[in-house]
Amino acid sequence: MPDIFPATVYLLCFATSAACAWLLGRSYHRSGARLLLWSALCFTFLAANNLVVVLDLLVIPDLDLRLVRHGLAFAGVATLLFGFIWDLEEE
Structure with missing residues (x-):
């Protein structure tokens, strides 16, 4: 039974970040x-x-996708940082 808790947390984290992305994208479309x-x-x-x-952790645990995970996290933070700098320079 305790094995279901990590899976639930991972899936809820995915659902939450996907919902945030969708809501932010919808707000951007409306406001610009x-x-x-x-x-x-x-x-x-x-x-x-x-x-x-x-x-990586639930479906195919034999394959190490750590580099892909770190790359996607870095891409997300770098995108937000780039956006902050880009908008700061255009003011």
Whole structure:
């Protein structure tokens, strides 16, 4: 029974970050505020990261996807940082 808890947490993390990405993208589409775009892209990468965590730890535990997970997390943070810097320079 305790083996279901990590799976539940991983799937809830994926669902939450995917929902955040979708809501931020929808808000960007309505308002056009570019900070929402960068945030939506960041959460998209983080949702992909969480999906790879599910794949890595639950579906195919024999395959080490640690590098892919770290790459997606880095891409998300780098995208948000790039968006902050880009919007700061255009003001």
